[in-house]
Amino acid sequence: MNVKEQLRRNTVALISLVVAITSLGYNTWRNEASEANRTQRLVALEVLLKLGELQQVTWHHHYDKDFENKGNLRTGWTLVLVIRDICQILDEPLPDSAMKLYDTWNANYRNLESSTEAKDAVLVAINDVRKDTLDLLIMLD
Helix, strand or coil: CCHHHHHHHCHHHHHHHHHHHHHHHHHHHHHHHHHHHHHHHHHHHHHHHHHHHHHHHHHHHHHHCCCCCCCCHHHHHHHHHHHHHHHHHCCCCHHHHHHHHHHHHHHHHHHCCCCHHHHHHHHHHHHHHHHHHHHHHHHCC
């Protein structure tokens, strides 16, 4: 029996083998992509929560002059650092946006109590990170 005859007799088996290998490759790729998207979603949701907390700290410090509790700048620093750090595992442009938030907070936190410009700069930076985070969530499949 020659090779041509063997191929003809085993065509169904060979096609089945190709389909099985292709399916295995696709499933592996899909699982990896799904896990990556799941991680991005979870981290992005955490970023949104931390941004909300930072916005509250900013408002309490500026408007309520609550320096010891809800408007404590040390709490604000902690939130800014956590946001900056966890954004490093998210897709672009979030690492850059979070770094801009960090820089803006660093430049303005001392004047949050009395300066509307400082408060506005921090809130704009928070909203920029929020927008980028929401855009990332929309793009995930």
